[in-house]
Structures are given as structure tokens and as C-alpha cells.
Amino acid sequence: MSFPRQQARTQRFTIGVPRAFQVSPDGRRVAFLRGRDGADTATCLWIHEAEGSGTAAVIADPRTLGADDEDLPPEERARRERLRESGGGIVSYTVDEAFTRAVFTLSGRLFYVDLVGDDTAPRELPATTPVVDPRISPAGDRVAYVSGGAVRVIDVSGAEPDHGDRVVAEPDGPDVTWGLAELVAAEEMGRYRGFWWAPDGSSLAAARVDESDVNTWYVSDPGRPGQEPASLRYPPAGGTNADVRLAVFPVGPAGRRGPGERPEPVWVEWDREALPYLATVGWTTGPDGTPTLVFTAQSRDQRTLELFSADPATGLVAGARTETDDVWVELMPGVPAHTRSGELVWIGREAGGERRVYVGNRPVSPADVYVRGVVDVDGDRVLYSGSPPERPGDVSLWLVELDTGLSAPVEVPGHGRTGSDADAHGGLRSGRLRGDTLVVQHRSMEFTGVRTVVLRGAGTETRRSHSEIESLAEAPDLPEPRVEFWRAGERRIPSALVLPSWYRGEQHPLPVLVAPYGGPHAQRVLNARGAYLTAQWYAEQGFAVLIADGRGTPGLGVEWEQSVHLDLAGPVLEDQVAALEDAAERFDCLDLSRVGIHGWSFGGYLSALAVLRRPDVFHAAVAGAPVIDWTLYDTHYTERYLGTPEGEPGAYERSSLLAEAAKLERPLMMIHGLADDNVAFAHTQRMSSALMAAGRPHTVLPLSGVTHSPSDPTVAENLMLLQVEFLKESLRGEG
Template structure:
């Protein structure tokens, strides 16, 4: 089987990898999602027994008649924002005691008991389609969204009456309750729209009014009889959705109106000054009273304010406000609180002679992360223990999990037993933002490394001690790539010490003909390509086997180095990122004389697609062919929250948009350019490629456009994904033949 086909059918070797972990309070059991093998897209819910080291299936979608083709539009949109291409059970929630789990299949609501023998999952008679079900902390009720309304259903009620009732329903056109708006899910990392109170008495629910947001239409010319899909999309400088927050009592009958609906208590903050609702959660005060906790950003994203709200009155109090003259980054996992009520937060260090310091983890105002660690996010807070991810100074390709125990003073990277590793056990990429969990002294760690293929999932018991730790593993069932072991050289390139990797063919010797270079960047914010993990280079290795030296560089704007590095792209998304690709190429050519710099190609997707097209337009002296997948061509067509963070609004900073746009440079094209774009893309609209193609046509510049019917921003169909790789490599080979 060819590698492109294998990679496509295994969804980049992610099928069969355990994920989405939940740990019981006593640390004895771990729930997770995983297919039955490396190509089984029907993801099952499993439970792992930590002492015995065994696992069993507790919910199998095939036994429940799941149909992933029959998904409600809201669920499809949610999965697109999550880049979730799997099927079966793709998410679930458990109660605080780890006795029940709930999930949805084909828009139907199911629950399964996790205690005793559990028994088979059972369906609840919820209003369909069901989207994003969340079980209450006590496990007796489930809140979910259906038709833009938030509803609550009882789990343990009599079979004839589960008390399914509406909590909040649309009160106007283009109004929804309990769902995240596009920019929240796409750019803020907030995929939810409702949150249970710790005692289960109330729900905090977001109300989203998109009536003033621009309407865009996504159509598929391959299906002329199908009506275009209307999408409320806020482009840079445009009108955002109006987002409010209300608290609804769901436990006390006295709080319900005469029509049987609970009365909302509106949480009123200064939404004109801080229109972006970035996070919502709850905490419990010293007296046991639940309190709503939320963060909100200003439109320019230079201020982030943390607020607490009384759920009974809606009155808010400012806890803290962080400001930055460029932008304040939204950091994963915060705010959070320890068992003693101390705030866990990530903020830049005090002002020094060179400006504000780097980001650090703070607990109650005291930094608990070392000053020389690049903090990536808080993973979990369990009592008085804090788990966070960070990279050691000077080593952005390594991602470590750090555990802080405030009671004992323990603060150190979490090490797992070696796995035939030639490097230290804590080298490589340790995941945590979605996978690492800590509870009851049990920790789940996922480890990727250059020393072994795939992903190791290690369960660490007594993780908060140095001497009594015990380990078990949850096996990955992912397929092994049918590909030579990646042959990768790492270094820091040029004066700016750009993290760089060169991937070479397994068969290449320096006495052979010099290799053409294929640059494969993402090159933009929030994405890092140069990691000490073998899986990061599988696609690059396949391209290398076709006869290329694949060069990957993480220039300014990418994470892993520091705040100043990330903010270097402010008001210019083009020049700094392109300059760093050129600098990395020149440095590589000086180090490796077998690189043929007369034959340099570049390909990328999304921001990487923008960078690929930018490269052949502005530097045809360096780049000789480009493949641009789903490229952002005109930043005025991209969404508010992302674009305005870096460029401001088009009304305030028109020159920044001119500097970063490719449309005005169409007449400069003199190198082969292929643009690939899904016609159903609702993130980077096909209009980007269409407008660029029109501008190139008007300028008389030949180019290639490959439109993909029915494909969104991330192609998931195995046939399409496979053939995209084959078509790209043929285009690059044809145009980088040389003399």
C-alpha cells in the first residue's frame, strides 16, 4: 500500500490512538476514546483499570446503530471547528463521581453506567438532534442543545417520563443558546456555550445573536440543484455576533416562570468595551457558594479582564485586567482555581529594562513556573496540584509536562519510563492540552519522540510523589507507517536562530546529484512544525523519498520561543515570515552543499498556503514553484478575532492590510503556482482563491487552480487526501526539473 493511501485511510495515523481522557476521583480508572484498530473510524468509549493495566469497551457505536452521515448541521460545524474528522463517539462527558458518561451518536442521546458491570448504553428520549450533551456534576441530569435551544433531561427518572424540558430557546431570528459562535470556536478555543454549576443547581448559558453579522453563502458548483449554505461570517472590520451570558436555575421549581421556563439572571459586564466572551466557568467560594467566572476581551485584544459574577444577581466584580500594547494572548487552561480558592493564571512577568517578561504560571499571584520555561498552557488543576506544559529555554522542539504540588513544594517536569530511548525520558513532545489529566494522584501522559514511532500513553499512579510512582500503559492501536524512519537534521538557523529541520531521502548519498529543495512551512501563529517527535515528519519523509530535501522552518510568529518572537508579525503578516524562510534556506545551503538552490519549491496549507503563494510572488529569485492549499489571499476576507489581533481593523490600519495582501501583487507572478481549495470551506472561503485567480487572469499570468467539490478547510475524504499528495508531488517534480 502506498504511503499517501495509508496516511489517508488512517487519518494521519491518528485512528487507534487513545485520547480524551477522564480520570476517576480515586485514580483507579481512566475513560478514553479509541477505535478498535488503526482504520476503525467508529470510535469507542473505553475504561482502563490502572492497577490491573487492562481496558474494556463500555460503548461501541456500531452496536448502537450509529450513522456518521446523519449528523445535524450544528454538530458538523462543531466538528469542523475542532478539526474532528473521526466518527462514532467523538466526545463524551462524565459526572464528578465517575459513575455515568453521556455522548451523542447521529444526533441521538445515550448514557452508560460506569460502575459495576455497567450494562449496555441506553438511549434517552431527548429532542433530536442532540448537540454537545453535558452531564450534571451529580450525574442525574443532562443538558444539551437542540434547534438552538438548551434543554435538560433527567437520567434516572421513570422510563415514561424523563422530564425533558426547555431551559432557554431562540427568542429571535439568528439567535441561538448554548452554542459557540464562529470566532469563539475557530479562534478563541471556546467550543462550548453552556456550563453546569458545581452543585448542579444552575446553568450558565451563552446567548448568541448573529442577526447583524454578514451573511456569506457557501455553494458547491458540483451540485447545481443544492441550495447554497448561508453562513454568518464576520470578516475583519465587520460586525461580530452579540454574545450575552445568563444563569438559569434548573433545580428549584420556585425559580420557574408561569410558562414552566426558568427565569434568567443576566450577567452584565461592559460588553461594549469587552465584546469577546473568551472563557466561562464556575468556582466555589469558601462558604460553598458557586460563583461564575468569565474572561472578556476588548475588540483590539490589548486588554483581557477576569470577572466574577454572582449567579443570583448577575452583578460582576473585576478580579484582574491584563494589558499589552500589542495584544494579550488567550492562554489555554486558565482561569482555574486550587482547592483553597487561589487563582491559577498565566501572565507576563514584571516590567524590566527590556519590557515585560515572558509568560509564567501564577498561583495566587506567586509564580510557580521557572522564569526560563516557555509556558504553553495549564493542563489541569487537581486540589493544590497544578499541571502545565512548557518548553525548556533554548529547546522549543521539546514540550514537557510540569507538575507543581503546592502542599509539598514539588515542582518538576514529569518523567515517564524510557521506551528504548537514546535521549532523556523527558525529551520529545509531551501532550497535555487535550490529553494530560491529573486526578487522585493519577496522571495520564502522552509522549511523542524521535526515538520511537507513534504515541505512548502512560498512566502514572502516585504522580505527586518521587518514590511511590507506578506505571501502566494504554496501548495505541494505530498503524505503523509504511515508510523509512525519518532522516532529520535539526539546528537553529541564521542570526535569529530559527528552529529548522531538514528531512532527507533515506537513500541519498552526497555523491549523487544535488537535491531540489521543498520548503514545507506553516509559518504562522499558533502552529509549530519543528518538534522532536517522529510523527511530525512522516509527510515530509514521503516527499523526501520522491527526491526532495524537505526544509521546515518555524520563523517569527510561531510559538515556542517567546512573546517578542510571536509579536514580531504585528501589523505585517508577510515580510517577517517570508524573510525567515529565506534566511533558513540560505543557512541550510551553507551547511549542506548538496542542496540545489536553483530548484526550490514551497508548499503549505492555510497560513502555509498564504506563505507559499507569497514566496513565489515576492521572491521569484529564491522560489521556483509553489503549491498553496486553502490560502488566505486577502486578509479583509478573514475573520475578525484572528485578523484584527495582528493587523488591527481595515478601517484603522489600511496600510497593514495592503502590506499583507497578495491581490495587488498578482501581476508579479512569474513562477508556477498551483492553488488548491475546498469549495465548502467555511473558514478560509473559496473566494480567496477565486479572487486571486481572477487577478492573475486579468494580469495575463498562467496558474493552476484545483477546486475540491464538497471539501471543507481540512480534506477528510481518504481518496481526496491521497490524490492531493500525488498531484502536488507531480506538479513540483514537473516544475523543479532544472536544466
């Protein structure tokens, strides 16, 4: 089997990798999702015993439940697109606080499974279909979910007819939904949810989203002319956003209310004109056990982020913390959070400094560590992720013990070069922490794939025990990646060069394929083999593949990220050229008379930009799903970097490609899914029209029915083959 086909069939070798971990309060059991093998798309729910045999058993298998993923409701398809979730079967689940019950959905139907006792067979609940995003209450007795834009609650026990399925909040207008995240929240803010249980299960907080004033865009499939275009509400830069409000609803067992009686909302009001973006929502418990709602709201220009607390009984709001920045405030994963004693866990930065993890007002992370996010807070322990100084390609975990003051990177026994500094920090690590148990996933250049280790005794210097959760992912049919790492040029740009396994220096010089993402929030130069599988395959076809993380990408610092402010074109392109020139000085095997570039999304934008502005350097480009005109991209992302089109017209002119169509003199292929609701096909269509008007030959490859991330194995396989053929043919005449 060819590598492109294998990679497509295994969804980039992610099928069979354990994920979505939940840990029991005592730390003895770990729930997770995984297929039965490396090509099984029917993801199952498993339980791993952290002590004793360390075995894992299937708790719920979609094949035994008569449900498949062919009949997903539109809201669920949209939610998965935002999450870039291409798997099938059980793709998400929630557990109650005591880890006794789990709930999930299959084909819009609601299921639960008991995690303790003798009878652990999954059961279906008679919920109103289609069911979207079900979440179990902390006590495990009820499930909240969204159906038809309404938030509903159903009891797990059958004491009431239809398990007491009832409406908590329902739309009061044709463009209103409850309990679902709006597009920019899910796509750009990392908020995929729209309702939240109180810790004691007494109430639900829910977001009301009114999109009546948001632009309506239409996504059609020309391959199906008889099918009506799908409409979506999309807020382009400078346009009107959804109106988002927050309310708390008291909820209780169905028997406490009369038939059809619905709880009255307690509205949570803040200055939504000044702070329109609802960024995060959650709960904490006060010293007396009373639940308190906590949420963050961000200004439209994203220079202010404020943390609020609210009384769920009255809706009264109080400000708790304010973060400001002259450029923008980054929304950081995992915060706000709270320790067992109620102290706030936060990520902030002092003027001119880097971001740090704070507990209360004291920093608990070193000043020289690039903080990526808080992973978990368990009692008085904080687990956070970050990159060590001068090693942006590593992502490590640090565990902070607040009662002892100890803070140290998490080491994983049995991995890498034991005892070395590389083993302590090297590679990519992610995890979960609960009940004195730490689940760590480790990726490295030392091995292929992902290793998952369950550490018991997380807070002790010598772990009491550890076990592994096996990855069933297929091994790639590909030589081990041959990668050279260095920091390029005066700006010390993180760079990697991938060479063919068969290449020896005495052979002819290699054409270069530059393969960037190059933009905010994505990093490609990472110390993990899995990051270079696709690049190695391209190298095996006869290229030297160059990957560089220039200004704007994460991993180095705030100043590096913010250097693209008001110009998303100039700095990122300059850094790709600088990395290429530096590579040519270091490696004498590169043929700079034959340089191609390819990328997807922002990388597609950068690829098209390269051949338009620097045809002297780049001789052919493949631009996948490229952003061409930033006025067509969404508000929260675009305005963070460029401001609004009305306020900063020069920034949009500097960053747009449409006005430069007449400059094209190199081969350009644009690939775009016609069903893409993130970067609309209008980008490629407008660029093609501008090129046609200028008489510039180019190639457009439209993908019928494909969204922003192609998931069909045949399409994904052939895209790689077609790109290689286009690049080889385009560069053949160069040199």
C-alpha cells in the same frame, strides 16, 4: 499499500490512538476514546483499570447502538469542523463528578452509560433531536444539551414523562441561538462550548448569541447545481461581530416546575462595548461551598483581558484580574482555574517578560520556560506544559506541589534514553491529572507513534505504579524519518531538513521543497517522528524537505510571536529565505536552482507569497486553502495581528497578495475546498481572477464538497500525488 493511501485511510495515523481522557476521583479508572484498530473510524468509549491487570474494556460501541455518523445535524458538523475532528463514532463524551455515568451523542441521538455496577449497557434517552454537545450534570442525574438553538435539560431517570425533557433557554429571534459558541469563539478563541453546569448542579450558565448584524456568506457546491447554497454568519475583519451575552438559569428536577414553565434568566452584565469577546466561562466554589461564576472578556483590539466573578443569584459582577499588553494579550489554555483552597491559577506576564504560571500572585513556573498552558489543577497540584530553554521543539510537563513547593518536570518510566536529560524533557508530552493519577501521552524522535502511560502516585518522586494504554494505530509504511535539526541564521530560526533514506552525499544535489506553516499558533519543527512522516514521503520522491519556524510561530517567546504585528508577510517570508540560505551553507546536497514550496492555510498563503515576492529564490509553489486578502478573514484572528482595515490600511496592503498578481512568473497551483467556511473559496477565486486579468498562467484545483481540512481518504491521497507531480514537472525545467 502506498503511504499516501495509508495516511489518508488512517487519518494521519491518529485512528487507534487513545485520546480524550477522564480520570476517576480516586485515580483508579481512566476513560478514553479509541477505535478497535488503526483503521476503525467507529470510535468507541473505553475504561482502563489503572491498578491490577491494567486492562481496558469497551464500554460503548457505536456499532451495537444502531447509530452511524451519516446523519449529523449541521450544528454538530460545524462544531467538529472547528475542532478539526474528522473521526466518527463517539467523538466526545462527558462524565459526572463521581465518575459513575457518561453521556454522548451519535447521529444526533442522546445516549448514557453507567460506569459502575453490573448493568453497563448504553441506553438512549428520549431527548429532542437533533442533540448537540450533551453535558452531564456533576451529580450525574441530568443532561443538558442544545437542540434547535435552545438549551434543554433531560433527567436520566424515568420518573417523569419523557424523562422530564424541558427547555431552559430558547431563541427569541431568527438569528439567535443559546448554548453554542459563535464562529470566532470556536475557531480562534478556543471556546467550543456555550453552556456550563454549576458545581452543585443547581444552575446552568449559558451564552446567548445574536448574529442578526453579522455578514451573511454563502457556501455553494457547483457540483450540485440543484442544491441551495448554505448560508453562514461570518464576521470579516473590520465587520460586525455576533452580540454575545451571558445568563444563569436555575434548573432543577422536572417535577419542581409546572408543564411548560421555564426558568427566568439572571443576566450577567459587564461592559460588553469595551470587552465584547466572551473568552472563557467556568465555575468555582467558595469556602462555604457556594458556586461562583467566573469568566473572562477581551477587548476588540485584544490588548485587554479581564477576569470577572459573578453572583449567580443576582448577576452582580466584580473584576478579579486584568491583563494588558501594548500589542495583544494571548488567550492561554487552561486558565482561569482554581486550587482546592480557592486560589486563582493564571498565566500572565510582567512588562517585557515572558509568560509565567501564577498561583495567586506568586509565579510557580521558572522565568526561562516558555509556558504553553495549564493542563490540569487537582487539589493543590498544578500541571502545566511548556518548552525548556533553548529547546522549542520539546513540549514538557511540569508538576507543581503547592503544599511542599516542589516543581519538577514529569518523567515517564521506560521511555527514551533512561536517565538522560533527553528522556527527562525530550519529545512532546501532554496529559491529565486527577486523584493522584497522571496520564501522560509521549511522542518522541526515539520511537514512532504515541505512548500513553498511566502513573499512580503522581505526587511522589518514585511512582507507585504505572501501566500503559495501548495505541492501536498502524505503523507507517515508510522509512524512519531522516531529520537534521539546527537553528538557522542570525535569528537562530528553528529548522529541520528531511532527506531521502536512500540518498548519499555523492549523488546529484537534491531539489528543495520548503514546507512551512510559518504563522501564529502552529509549530512544525518538533521533536517527534510523527511530525515528519509526510515530509519523509516527499523526501523519498527525490526532495530535500526544509521546515522552518520563523517569526510569529510559538515556542520561543512573546517578542518572537509579536514580531509579525502589522505585517504578516515580510518577517515570515524573510525567515524562510534565511533558513534556506543557511541550510545551503550547512548541507552541500541542496540545489538552490530548483526550490519549490508548499503549505496549507497560513502555509498556503506563505507559499503563494514566496513565488510572488521572491521568484529569484522560489521556483514553484502549491498553495492549499490560502488566505489571499486579509479583509476576507475573520475579526478575532486578523485584527489581533493587523488591526482593522479602517485603522491600519497599510498593514492590510503589506499583507495582501491581490495587488501583486501581475508579478507572478513562476508556476503556482492553488487548491481549495469549495465548502471551506474558515478560509472561504473567495480567496482563491479572487486571486485567480486577478491573475487572469494580468495574463498570468496558473493552476486552480477546486475540491467539491471539501471543507478547510480534507478528510475524504481518496481526496487526501490524490492531493499528495498531484502536488508531487506538479512540483516535479515545474522544477524539471529549472536548474
